[in-house]
Amino acid sequence: MVAVVTAAAQDQWRLLDVQAHDIRLTQIAHRQRSLPxxxxxxxxxxxxxxxxxxxxxxxxxxxxxxxxxxxxxxxxxxxxxxxxxxxxxxxxxxxxxxxxxxxxxxxxxxxxxxxxxxxxxxxxxxxxxxxxxxxxxxxxxxxxxxxxxxxxxxxxxxxxxTLSGEAEGEKRDRETAAGGIPKELLALYERIRENSNGVGAARLYQRRCEGCQLTLPPNDLNRIRAAAENQVLRCEECSRILVRTAESGL
The missing domain is CATH 1.10.287 (Helix Hairpins)
Known part of the structure; x- marks a missing residue:
């Protein structure tokens, strides 16, 4: 894993909230295009x-x-x-x-x-x-x-x-979630999301990247364990920002 930027752990966790709102916005847009x-x-x-x-x-x-x-x-x-x-x-x-x-x-x-x-x-x-x-x-x-x-x-x-109302609510909530995230980290997230099917950040859960759904090999896990808490890490497989939590299984 290679550190691209540094950001406080709580700011990296907030990326997951932003990502959740972005996913819901994408789902709403899909529903708008796919109405029966x-x-x-x-x-x-x-x-x-x-x-x-x-x-x-x-x-x-x-x-x-x-x-x-x-x-x-x-x-x-x-x-x-x-x-x-x-x-x-x-x-x-x-x-x-x-x-x-x-x-x-x-x-x-x-x-x-x-x-x-x-x-x-x-x-x-x-x-x-x-x-x-x-x-x-x-x-x-x-x-x-x-x-x-x-x-x-x-x-x-x-x-x-109805869907437009939902989207407006999600946009407001997303703006709130993204409000305190450092601009450099947020810009990195946006660039990755644009090139990765709308997903720029993923949780590391039980040693698996939830972006590409692949379990990380031991060498990658060792690098993650050795990384500082404020290092922003990327998945070697999908290049998404990999967010560590208490459930990462490290």
């Missing part, structure tokens, strides 16, 4: 996007059907008006017998044409009704999913508010 509501909202938003895609298709079909229906109605009305004019001429007996016969023949053709156009108009109307039903059904589903998202978001916000 976040995954649920993401899933629901994906579902809503799928419904939005359906709505685009259904609304496009509805618009197309409305345009086709307008044209179909105009075509039928045009044939009806022409048939009405011819019928009026026929009823009035205007023209020669040959002309009246031609008018009668055209009326028959117009009747057939009108029948075909009305069938086409009916088919468009049915498609329009189906598209309208699809729009309404998808809209209803979208509203239901949106309500679920709002409910999940409210639950998420409540959880985040």
């Amino acid at each position: 509501e976040l995954a649920k909202i993401a899933e629901l938003e994906k579902k809503r996007q799928g419904i939005d895609d359906e709505l685009v298709v259904a609304r496009t079909a509805l618009t197309d059907a409305a345009r086709e229906l307008t044209k179909a109605e105009a075509d039928v009305e045009q044939v009806r008006q022409r048939a009405a004019r011819n019928q009026a001429r026929l009823d009035a007996g205007q023209g020669s017998a040959k002309d009246l016969q031609a008018i009668q023949h055209e009326l028959e053709n117009l009747a057939n044409r009108q029948s075909v156009l009305e069938d086409a108009e009916l088919e468009v109307m049915e498609r329009q009704e189906a598209a309208q039903a699809s729009v309404e059904e998808a809209t209803t589903r979208r509203e239901a999913v949106s309500a679920e998202i709002a409910e999940a978001a409210a639950a998420r916000d409540k959880q985040l508010e």
Whole structure:
């Protein structure tokens, strides 16, 4: 073991309190990122996007059907008006017998044409009704999913508010715990913690480093026994500050 800095034993022990607060802050941050509501909202938003895609298709079909229906109605009305004019001429007996016969023949053709156009108009109307039903059904589903998202978001916000409160409390307690620690020791702790998965100081407990969970070999233990109480020691395996306590097993 190599002494990096020196600090009173009680200041080294206080590092363990700071470390405990830092661990809890890390856990809180993880909980904030891992709330079940976040995954649920993401899933629901994906579902809503799928419904939005359906709505685009259904609304496009509805618009197309409305345009086709307008044209179909105009075509039928045009044939009806022409048939009405011819019928009026026929009823009035205007023209020669040959002309009246031609008018009668055209009326028959117009009747057939009108029948075909009305069938086409009916088919468009049915498609329009189906598209309208699809729009309404998808809209209803979208509203239901949106309500679920709002409910999940409210639950998420409540959880985040609670966790934020916990984090603020931990930060205050950490600041208190770190308040009397020498700046050099605290800076060393922060540097190590940044490069060691958030753990900068670990207790030596029953001859085991609680940072890397490895039992120290006899040579390292002998060095620790020979070190002065105010020496700041580092674990040879994980490089974390190794804090000695009455339970170190030395």
